[in-house]
Amino acid sequence: MLCKNSSLTSLNLSNIQLGTINVNFISSFFKQSGVKALANVLCKNSTLKDLNLSYNNIRPKAGKSLAYTLCKNSTLTSLDLCVNSFGTEGVKALASALCKNSTLKDLNLSYNNIGSEGGKILADALCKNSTLTSLNLRYNKLDSEGGKALANALCKNSMLKDLNLSYNNIGSEGGKALADALCKNSTLTSLNLRYNKLSSEGGKAFADALCENSTLKHLILSYNNLGSEEGKALADALCKNSTLISLYLKFNKLCSEGGKALAHALCKNSTLKDLNLSYNNIGSEGKVIADALCKNSTLTSLDLSSNELESEEGKALAGALCRNSTLKILNLNYNNLGSEGVRPIADSLCKNSTLTSLSIQSNYIGFELKSNNPKLKIVQQ
Numbered sequence: 001m002l003c004k005n006s007s008l009t010s011l012n013l014s015n016i017q018l019g020t021i022n023v024n025f026i027s028s029f030f031k032q033s034g035v036k037a038l039a040n041v042l043c044k045n046s047t048l049k050d051l052n053l054s055y056n057n058i059r060p061k062a063g064k065s066l067a068y069t070l071c072k073n074s075t076l077t078s079l080d081l082c083v084n085s086f087g088t089e090g091v092k093a094l095a096s097a098l099c100k101n102s103t104l105k106d107l108n109l110s111y112n113n114i115g116s117e118g119g120k121i122l123a124d125a126l127c128k129n130s131t132l133t134s135l136n137l138r139y140n141k142l143d144s145e146g147g148k149a150l151a152n153a154l155c156k157n158s159m160l161k162d163l164n165l166s167y168n169n170i171g172s173e174g175g176k177a178l179a180d181a182l183c184k185n186s187t188l189t190s191l192n193l194r195y196n197k198l199s200s201e202g203g204k205a206f207a208d209a210l211c212e213n214s215t216l217k218h219l220i221l222s223y224n225n226l227g228s229e230e231g232k233a234l235a236d237a238l239c240k241n242s243t244l245i246s247l248y249l250k251f252n253k254l255c256s257e258g259g260k261a262l263a264h265a266l267c268k269n270s271t272l273k274d275l276n277l278s279y280n281n282i283g284s285e286g287k288v289i290a291d292a293l294c295k296n297s298t299l300t301s302l303d304l305s306s307n308e309l310e311s312e313e314g315k316a317l318a319g320a321l322c323r324n325s326t327l328k329i330l331n332l333n334y335n336n337l338g339s340e341g342v343r344p345i346a347d348s349l350c351k352n353s354t355l356t357s358l359s360i361q362s363n364y365i366g367f368e369l370k371s372n373n374p375k376l377k378i379v380q381q
Contacts, residue, residue, distance in 0.1 A: 009047055013038075014080070015055035035062035039069040042076070052080040054108070063090030070097035070104060078106040082136070091118040095125035102131050110138035110164070119146025126153035126160065134162040138192075147174025147196075154181035154188060161187060166194035166220070175202025175224075182209040182216060190218040194248070203230030203252075210237035210244065217243060222250035222276065231258020231280075238265035238272065246274040250303070254280040259289060259307075266292035266299065276303040278331065286313035293320035293327065300326055305333040305359070314341020321348040321355065329357040333379075337363040349373065 035058055042048065058066070063086045070076070086094065091114045098104070114122070119142040126132070142150070147170035154160070170178070175198035182188070198206075203226035206219070226234075231254035238244070254262070259282035266272070266289070282289070286309040293299070309317075314337035321327075337345075342365045349355070349371040359379040360369060369378050 007047060010050040011048060012052040013056070014052045036065040039065040042069040043072040045073070046075055049075055050078040051076060054080045054082040054084070056084055058084040058086065058090075060085070060087050060090035060093075064093040067093035067097040070094070070101045073101075074103050077103055079104060080108040081112065082108045082110040082138075084112055086112040086114060086118075088115055088118040088121070090114075092121050095121045098122075098125040098132065099128045101129070105131060106134040107132060108136040110136045110140065112140055114140045114142075116141070116143045116146040116149075118142075120149040123149035123153040126150070127156045129157070130159055133159055135160060136164040137168065138164050139167045142168040142170060142174075144169075144171045144174040147171070148177040151177035151181040154178070154185045157185075158187050162190040163188060164192040165196065166192045168196055170196040170198070172197070172199045172201040175199075176205040179205035179209040182206075182213045185213070186215050189215060191216060192218075192220040193224065194220050195223045198224040198226065200225075200227045200230050203227065204233050207233035207237040210234070210241045213241075214243050218246040219244060220248040221252065222248045224252055226252040226254070228253065228255045228258040231255075232261040234258075235261035235265040238262070238269045241269070242271050245271055247272060248274075248276040249280065250276050251279040254282065256281070256283050256285040259283075259285040263288040263292040266296045269296075270298050273298060274301040275299060278303045278305040278307065280307055282307040283309070284313065287316040290316035290320040293317075294323045296324070297326050301329040302327060303331040305331045305335070307335060309335040309337060309341075311336075311338050311341035313337070315344045318344035318348040321345065321352045324352070325354050328354060330355060331359040332363065333359050333361040335363055337365070339364070339366045342367075342369065346370070349376065 058081065086109065091109070091112070118140065119137070142165065147165065147168065150165065151174070170193065175193065175196060178193070179202065198221065202224065203221070206221065207230065226249070231249070231252070234249070254277065259277065259280060262277065263285065282304070286304060286307060289304065290313065309332065342360065342363060346369050353373065356375050357377050361379060361381065365380070369380050371378060
């Protein structure tokens, strides 16, 4: 079909082992003549642009067949290979293909167990590839050495815009190398480093990088055990940075001091739109964040869930909602606002006309929160 079809541009063969009888027929095809047969067809097809082969248990040998296809195919722009079994050997073939392919822009290799060696091999390919703009390597056991190699590639690559390295145990050394690379790289706009054990050293390095980098727009540093001092350093960076629009710092032990510093940064920063500070034990400094909302005119989304905010912080946030005219999304789930802290918020909704989403679950309220604004969605249960 693919050899003769001249109009198909997108094909989803994800998880075909788990489908209906017809899908199981396709699955047996994959087991018998398998990915190799598909690869041969793709060498001849000249219309397909988007191919999803995720969740198919593709092993190194079959992966090599796909890699061969990428050397021949000149139309495919997006390839999803997440949750397969490429390993280091399979990635070696793919990396070689990336050095020759000139059309692929989006590659998803998450959950493929490529390891640190595979990370190094891909990093070498990124130094030569000039078309890939998005690369997802989530959950691949890259470790510190893989992180360092990719950091080196970022110093040379001038095309990649979106890089996902979450859940890779990159550590502080790998984190510092990536942060240093941001000082030299001028094309990357999105970087995801969630769950990488960056710790305080890595956090400080990224704060320094944000003072110099002028292209990164989205940064995820959640679950990295950064600490309050690193929260302060990141806050200082936000006072100087003028390009970042999204920053996720969930679960980083920022505590009250880090929260306070970030609040002050919000009074000066004029570009950040999306800030996630959930699970950081900010406590009473939530009032300072509320004060910052009275002055900030760019933030559209703020997550303060699970921060031990109490009634006084609720009152302060209510006051901010009466004055702020840009915030659209506010998450206050899993705090201790109580009815005393939430009633003022309920009253403020009569004056606020910009909020479109308010999440306030598990706050010991005791009454149903309502609004006359038809555009506002309230999540309470």
